[in-house]
Amino acid sequence: MSDTQETGQTLYERIGGEAAVNAAVDIFYRKVLADYRINRFFDNTDMDQQIAKQKAFFTMAFGGPNNYTGQDMRNAHARLVKMGLNSSHFDAVMEHLGATLNELNVPQELIAEAAAIAESTRNDVLGK
Amino acid sequence: MRSIAIGESTFSCQPGESVLETLLRENIQVPNGCRQGLCQACLMRSLDNSPPVSAQAGLKDTLQKQNYFLACVCHPEQDMTVALPNHQGPLIDAAVIKKQLLTPDIVQLVLEYQKPFTFFAGQFVNLKRPDGLTRSYSIANIPTDENILEFHIRRLPNGQFSSWIYDELEVGAQLALSEAQGSCHYLPGRAEQPLMLIGTGSGLAPLYGIIADALAQEHSGPIHLFHGSRDLNGLYFIDEMRELAGKFDNFHYTPCLSGEDTDSDIAQGRAHDVALSSTDTLSGWRVFLCGHPEMINHTKKMAFLKGASMSDIYTDAFHVAQVEK
Numbered sequence: 001m002s003d004t005q006e007t008g009q010t011l012y013e014r015i016g017g018e019a020a021v022n023a024a025v026d027i028f029y030r031k032v033l034a035d036y037r038i039n040r041f042f043d044n045t046d047m048d049q050q051i052a053k054q055k056a057f058f059t060m061a062f063g064g065p066n067n068y069t070g071q072d073m074r075n076a077h078a079r080l081v082k083m084g085l086n087s088s089h090f091d092a093v094m095e096h097l098g099a100t101l102n103e104l105n106v107p108q109e110l111i112a113e114a115a116a117i118a119e120s121t122r123n124d125v126l127g128k
Numbered sequence: 129m130r131s132i133a134i135g136e137s138t139f140s141c142q143p144g145e146s147v148l149e150t151l152l153r154e155n156i157q158v159p160n161g162c163r164q165g166l167c168q169a170c171l172m173r174s175l176d177n178s179p180p181v182s183a184q185a186g187l188k189d190t191l192q193k194q195n196y197f198l199a200c201v202c203h204p205e206q207d208m209t210v211a212l213p214n215h216q217g218p219l220i221d222a223a224v225i226k227k228q229l230l231t232p233d234i235v236q237l238v239l240e241y242q243k244p245f246t247f248f249a250g251q252f253v254n255l256k257r258p259d260g261l262t263r264s265y266s267i268a269n270i271p272t273d274e275n276i277l278e279f280h281i282r283r284l285p286n287g288q289f290s291s292w293i294y295d296e297l298e299v300g301a302q303l304a305l306s307e308a309q310g311s312c313h314y315l316p317g318r319a320e321q322p323l324m325l326i327g328t329g330s331g332l333a334p335l336y337g338i339i340a341d342a343l344a345q346e347h348s349g350p351i352h353l354f355h356g357s358r359d360l361n362g363l364y365f366i367d368e369m370r371e372l373a374g375k376f377d378n379f380h381y382t383p384c385l386s387g388e389d390t391d392s393d394i395a396q397g398r399a400h401d402v403a404l405s406s407t408d409t410l411s412g413w414r415v416f417l418c419g420h421p422e423m424i425n426h427t428k429k430m431a432f433l434k435g436a437s438m439s440d441i442y443t444d445a446f447h448v449a450q451v452e453k
Contacts, residue, residue: 018185026437033433047428048188049168051438055186056166067163 011113012064015106021058024100029054031096038092041080061097061118073124081127090122130204134211141204147172147183148199158199158212165201172199175209175217188439190248190311219256219304220245222277227299230280230364234330235294237279239303247271247308249337250416252444254306255279255289257297263289266334266418266444267308270341277305280333280364284448312416312444314341320349321440322413326403326427327355329362331419334444336365338416343376351379352406356399358387363394382406400427404434411435414442421445 016023029051033039042050053076060066077085097118101111122128130141132150141150148170151158161169165185174195183202184192196213226238247253249270256262269278283290312334323342327335332355342351357363369381384399385391395402400423407413415431417424424445431441 026432029438030433033429047432047438052166052168052186056162056164059164059166065164066166072161 010063011110011117012059012062015062015110015114017064018059020104020106021055021062021064023104024058025051025054027103028058028096028100031099032093035092035096038089041083041085041089057118060121061114063113063117070121070124073121074127077125078127085126087122087126090125094118131207132204133207133209145203146200147197147202147204147208147210151199160200163200165198168198170199171196171213172202172210173197173213173215175211177206177208179208180205188311188442189315190313190442193315194311216254217307219306222303222305224297224299224301224303225276227293227297231361233361234280234282234364237281237293237297239277239279239305241275241277241305245275245308247277248313249341250313250334250418250442250444251308251310252334253277253308256304256306257289257292258302261289261292264309266310266330266337266446268333268337270337270344278333278337280330280336282330282362287448310444312338312418312442314338314345314347316345316347318414319345319347321347322349323347323351323416324403324407324410324413324431325351325353325416325418326400326423327353327417328399328419328423329357329446331355331444331446332365334418335416339372339379343372343379348378351376352382352403353380354382354384354395354399354403354406356384356386356402358385360385360389360391398423400430403427404430407434409435414440416442418444419446421447 033042056066060068094115098111098115101114129143132139132141132147134151134156139150139154141147148158148160148163159169161167174197178195179197179202183197187196220241220243222239222241224237225240226236228236230236247267249267252264252266254262254264265279265281267277268280269276281290281293283294325335325338335353339351339353353369355363363383363385366383373379373381382395382402384395384397384402386398390396404427410431413436415436417427424443428441428443432438
């Protein structure tokens, strides 16, 4: 899950790099916190740490530099799986990812690429 | 080759190595995660030189100012002395020069320190009494050449340290204090930004310092202070704050009472509710929250949802030490 494209500009670069990540994170996190379906998974977390993790998440979804392995994703979400995290919650997060990038006027084909990368973590996140 | 000093040890940073890689190679325990400068798990602080700017990307501005950096993306440009965030430096001595009741529950304590000591108003220090018992208190004043620190200390039921300050500590007595800590303070720049400050009880102490700092540095945007308490005994400095509001057009003060007490000049309700309902949006605002931990957690979320950027929200939660026995 850590390899980036080797040819030409990466998705991360085409989408706008770190500036795009920073713009996306606040919008995305507000959507998540306001969503009754999933916000219980975000209670009792330090919000500053959570923002840092969201940045890591977006960097990964944009195919940017990251060192997360599938095992890291499993470990990080194991506590949430115990709380009942399932595919419907993953879907909700995917929905907010798409809506956030739409709001930032990211072209549809790039949104599709980012969504595909995020989607590829589903089994690890859900501990399957 | 640069050297990295931590605690009693000094290590060589090999070419191409990050500070994190050097320390891990030498079996120094440093928490870490993404190793890309994103997750902030490997936050450390440089105790001497400024770290490379690239190792501070994404950190809160107040942490950058205090030379915090991310070890995983820090390639030293010069020798560095570093420490983990929970590192405790040497204590310095201070003498009590004033002790005065502000309300039946809150005492103002002023200490004079001898050695050089740097701080930002709104940061906190650990006060240690001769038998070793230690508590954290926020600094309510800005640095002056008088070398003093002002604290507002609330007497807690069964509070060992606060009761001792109330009943036994006398002017002239000596206390030891830690270096100043915490990232809830004012920084200049963006002088036109609106500020919202919300505090409960003695949470006014750091806010009082932050406001004095902002005004001294000619902050030009509106500054809104909401100070709340359940009863009148928890509100203090009402006259001082009203006087300040008379003196500075951009400073606005709203005292709030959430309990039975009423007063026609004081807003009815909890300070954070009154504050949050006073504006339609907090987009572009800088927000400071001090006092009760639950108030802070709740208000931080609400302020963020109301448009404040997470990097513009500064908090100082007053956790109460567990009572023994």
